[in-house]
Amino acid sequence: MRLSEVAQSAEPSATLSLNARAKAMAARGEDVVMFTVGEPDFDTPENIKQAAVRALQAGHTKYTPAAGTMELRRAIADKLEKDNGLHYEPEQILVSNGTKQALYIVMLCLLNEGDELLLPAPCWVSYPAQAEVCGGRPVTIDATGTADLKLTPAMLESALTERSKLLLLNSPCNPSGVVYTGDELRALVEVALEHDLWILSDEVYEKLIYDGLEHVSVASLGPQALEHTVTFNGLSKTYAMTGWRIGYAAAPRELIEAAGRLQSHLSSGPNSIAQKAAVEALTGEQDSVGEMREAFARRRDMIVQGLNAIEGVRCRRPQGAFYAFPDCRELLGHTYAGRRVEDSLSLSEALLETVKLAVVPGAPFGAEGYLRFSYALADSDIENGLKRLAEFVGMRED
């Protein structure tokens, strides 16, 4: 079969494929500890599930408008005003099948062949893949050499070319857990605006921030920032709703209208019942959000401490999201239980095969030598997983 060039070039998502391998092993009855999953281990809160049941019973089972129901777009606009200090009209919101789809459709709207999307690395694996499907050119800016893995204005300046079109910012960041301060964002926005870039601000982890830090929305940094930023968010991480597939983009009206037209051909409006549930998530009681954040904060402390106690593993303290992203470069270039480990991929394969520990290699995130551990799992699994990592390191033969 002769597939298109786009289809041939698309790699499977590294996070999803390792997770699938680990799940297949678990399904065969093997005792695998999985740090690969990028979703809360909590169930969706009951009030949200009940709203979906009511929606079904009331017959909300038909197509909705392509950009989402007006009720949900209004609830999102209210949330953005209240939580983020952003003023958007409901018509400036696109509701999609997850934030992932919102990102893709907006890239389709903004990228022409060869236009560059600037990405501070480490970054989430789907951004470069999506830009390529849209004909764009992902340009990663390596921030792994900085003490806190953050993009600086000077690094951004030096990556600019005349084809630079979009800058992707993701705070809190998957995979590093880094959170940018308002001042850091302001300095980056200044450079972006000077060079007429659009900023795509992926804020899906905004509610998972620890140590009393505050989330700052890029678009809140002034009227020009608002005009040149697309704010992305979704319900997956905040409300443990990964399977419901509701995410959104907020932007100037002309862009959202174009995105709505594309979405009407690509997928139509998102699931009608999930949209009703999303209204309840955003407007109902929010206690569960704080409870989940507290649990994640506790697990973060546990995993960071445990990782740093293992020789050759160095882990910064992530300030947001639910990932630990240790630097494991000292573990490379050695043999463990007969297996040579040269890079993050061979390290994660060796971990899976020798001690049945599933983690995601750093290379697809643009950070060779690092591993990503999701700590969205039970305390006992975290403890068990850390023991296995220590056991593996102890198998070193040279």
Ligand SMILES: Cc1ncc(COP(=O)(O)O)c(C=O)c1O
């Ligand atoms: C940084 C980032 N953005 C977006 C998404 C996609 O989220 P959704 O489930 O809303 O499509 C993820 C999911 O892992 C993510 O980590």
